[in-house]
Amino acid sequence: MPSVQSFKMTYDLLNDRGTFSEGDPVVGKVTLVLFKEITVESLSVKAKGDCDVRWTEKQGDRQKTCTATKRCFKQKQFLIAENSNGTVLTAGTHVFNFRMNIPSGSMPPSFRGDYGKIVYKLEARLCRSWRLDRTDEKEICFVSKAIPNLQSLNSSQVGSTDKEIGIFGRRKVDMDVIVDKSVYAPGETVVVLAKVHNASSSNMTPKVSLYQDVVYITPHSKKQQRTTIFKVADSCINGTTQKDVKWAIKLPHDLTQTIQNCDIIKLGYYVKVYLDISFSFDPEVVFPVVIIPPDLAHGPQPGVAVGPYPAGAFGGQGNSDFPPTAVAMGPYPAGAFGGPSNSNFHPPVVPGGPYPYGQPGSYSAPPPAYPAQPAHMSQRYNIPVPQAASPYGDPYNAPSSTLHPPPRAPTFHPPPSAPEIQPPPFSQAFNMSPTAPAYDTLPSAPMANTDFLSQSDEAPPAYLLLFPPPANEKSDAK
Incomplete structure (x- = not known):
């Protein structure tokens, strides 16, 4: 007469479809009904997921078997711990509860095909000395929720x-x-x-x-x-x-x-x-x-972006009920000099200070549009450097409803320069090589606007006309 009347494992369903996913708990029980007293070495429950692939293909006159296996996860829980001396169970009905958690990592869903399968199952095993192991298996339906960019x-x-x-x-x-x-x-x-x-x-x-x-x-x-x-x-x-x-x-x-x-x-x-x-x-x-x-498939969840851009990204679709923050549309960030500001308030005025917008250095000046001129250029010529006009107009004369950029840095007036003279051509205006100082040279000969070679009948010009004596010297004619 057998000692074990029945050995059965059951588990609780989490939803109407009877599916499990990553991180879900698996709760169940193992029921053992005995006709008489027995000695048990161990009683365990194992949860595992395995992927198997197998098919045969012909290569010449031989058949080749192609196989591959991959284990998704494996967990084991002892309901009766392993004991070399054994654990005695009396006749009657014994119920053992268990609870296991499926790992939270990304795993493929259950699948059965012609040449492969992905199977998740629970297995209860009763081990006794000098007896065959009693097992009971239950396959569970696993669906994966690890879908990137859903x-x-x-x-x-x-x-x-x-x-x-x-x-x-x-x-x-x-x-x-x-x-x-x-x-x-x-x-x-x-x-x-x-x-x-x-x-x-x-x-x-x-x-x-x-x-x-x-x-x-x-x-x-x-x-x-x-x-x-x-x-x-x-x-x-x-x-x-x-x-x-x-x-x-x-x-x-x-x-x-x-x-x-x-x-x-x-x-x-x-x-x-x-x-x-x-x-x-x-x-x-x-x-x-x-x-x-x-x-x-219940539609977008709150706080999750719908589209190729993350929630709140510039140019993407946001899920907030509040208006988006103003963003500077230009080469300068919001609040930078010359660019739009996100504030509707003017900078505070420090009472009693020499500057209407606080201490100098609170705001940095914009980079110059052109490099600074060397000192020798400012001594020879006074060429004004062109200034780039602000695309946002004058921030101090703008209406109160517009956005004001931060104030400019204090302006320092350079020392007075030499009187202005006519600037040289454009090709020589930015000549960076230093020029020699000016000296008083001998008077040059007058410009000869007449072609002397073509007037062979006329006498040549006098020597004193071409080379007049200095004014401080006395003439020999006296």
Whole structure:
């Protein structure tokens, strides 16, 4: 007569779908009914998740088996601790409660395919000396909530394609397609909009399909399996016609979740929109879509950005009910000299101070538009440096409703310079080499504006006319 009447394990469900995710607790009990007293070495409960891939392929005259395994996690809890002497259990019903937590790391969802599977299960084991172990296994349905950039997948997808048709007179066919978003839950509706411009003389039929791609990976081989889930066709589009097509397709309720976080099994879904053209290659646009658990498809959560930018980012979509802070639209940050300020108040006035806006040095002056002139240039010429006009006008004469930039730094007047004279040409104005000091030189000869070579009949000019004696010397003529 056997000693054990029944050995059974049960666990509590967390939701109506009976699914578990990362970080969820698994609470259950093990019930042991005995006909008579027994001695138990140990009683344990183990939770684990494993990925397995296996298929055979022909290589020449031999069959090659491709396999790969990966363990997601494993936890073990003893309900009766291991004891070499054993633990005595009396006849009757014994109930042992257990509680285990699934790790919070990213793990792939449950999946069963033709060449691989991802299985999560609980296993209770009763060990006795000189007896076979009694076990009871329960498979749990695991769905992964570790989906990166989930909220950014709610934005629409846009694509286009074109194709030239014809032999002698080639005409182009254009198609622009929009899919309402990139992420769906089983049972949701996929909305696809297509605008077709058929400039050719050929007839064509717009179609849309959803297919599933599963890739099984081993260290030395890879196997891909594609399955079409649905295909829908619209009415024919005649030549030289433009038409807008819209599809609203409901997804099946038994779709497997997208698998992106597994090394040996990849599962993805794709929406393909194409034009079926006879005797020609079909132009198509393919969009990847992500299938998620239904409890994650409740729309955007508070404080999470919807779109490719994080919440509150400049240029992105924010979720705050308050108006955004003013941002400087220019080369200077907000509050910098010459740029707009975010404050509606003027800087405080320090009573009794020599400066109307507080002590000097509180605000830094803007960088000069041109480098400072050397000292030797300011001594020779007084060339004013052009100043860049402020794009925001005069901050002191602006109306009170405008935003005022901070005040300028105090202005220091340079010492008076030499009287202004006519500046040199532009090419010599910025000559950085120092100039020699001016000396009193001998008077030069008068300018000869007459061509002496062409006037051979006239006498040459006198010597004293060309080289007059100095004024302080006495003339020999006296």
